[in-house]
Amino acid sequence: MEDILIVEDEHEIADHLARFFQASGFSTSHIDEGTGVVDAVKRKQPSLIVLDLMLPGKDGLSCCKEIREFSNVPIIMLTAKVDEIDRLIGLEAGADDYVCKPFSAPELVMRVKAILKRTKNQVSYQLLTVDTDKQLVFYQKTKINLTSLEYALFSLLYKYPERIYSRQQIIDSAYPDLRDITDRAIDSHIKNIRKRFKQASVEEKIIESVYGAGYKLVLP
Template sequence: MERILIVEDEPKIADLLQKYLGNASYHTDWLNTGIGVSDWVRREQPSLILLDLMLPGKDGLEVCKEIRQFSPVPIIMLTARVEEIDRLLGLELGADDYICKPFSPREVVARVKAILRRLQAFSQLAAGGQTLENNANGALLELNRDRLLVRAGGRDITLTLVEFELLAALLQQPGRIFGRDQLMSKVYTDNRIVSDRTIDSHIKKLRKKLAEILPGQEVIHSVYSVGYKFEP
């Protein structure tokens, strides 16, 4: 049974989420403070985290940042602060998605199912050790779907699910220019309305990570007013 960690300081909201996720056959755990979440995640390794932005002790953005230092576990941020900067900051720190309060618990369950289905699909593709490969200026760029890893020159980095999907889409068709709406449709398959800046935020984070294993090389290029392309 897949295990969902709920980090939420409002007991009524947490109880509602636990009931709906439980009815969808997920096992749930609940923490009501940001303190100690990272240690809990290291120890218990949940399948997905629902993380409230405003938490006592330590806010959700700081918790997200800490978790991303060691784990690619999917994180959906829950927030009542709808300002665009908060959404973008959450994504730049490594969140996979966000849901604004007040929300329908059915929507939360649907989002959880969508992300876990994508992870399951990646796991199935990874059976037998399948990878995506591309030569970037002589350096082999290898994507490991099972572990959400990218490797080049003997070094590797861990991506979030969204970052991995974006890089895989771009890498499979080098030189092709993808519009932001095309990339959004590959990442957010539930046809929701997503700001172009959300994709820009994910791409910014992805570029920063790739620079760690491909120093001095630019492989994801912006095409003004159009979108992005992968081209070593």
């Protein structure tokens, strides 16, 4: 399910948007101030962000610029300002669209759907990109050649960066139909994935071992 992050300090507006998005099949999360936005985006990795321009703590324009330093996630700026120059500044900061208050929630939902359709499977965080339809992994523009079993494991870790998975959790989640997969096989797949990144001249350690616990993906 695609997740919409709503960054809006007016709770009535945020609740109104959440109801419309959820009725259209999206999941939603909400932040009401600007200082925690960047960390939340890195942690939640939403499909799209509805970002209010005027926020306590840090304004939406600054948040947008910081997000663009590590992600191309679609951003729709939401604001009470109507001057053309303000719209241009928002778009130059990296916003994909600009909606002025008061607005029509159904129209905003339609805009969100159009943007998500256009950017489907193209949203990336940090230097890693995963094309879920084609089951491809890229580091910047370099393709990482993974087997289907390696991709299944990698895509599981990629969904929740920094989350530690035990070997048994990986077996249950990535290979539910392959009960002959063993702990040693998981270790072997991890070793091969690391090797394939290294073959692509990626020096960063993408997957880390956590002693006594399992493995986690670390975004470069």
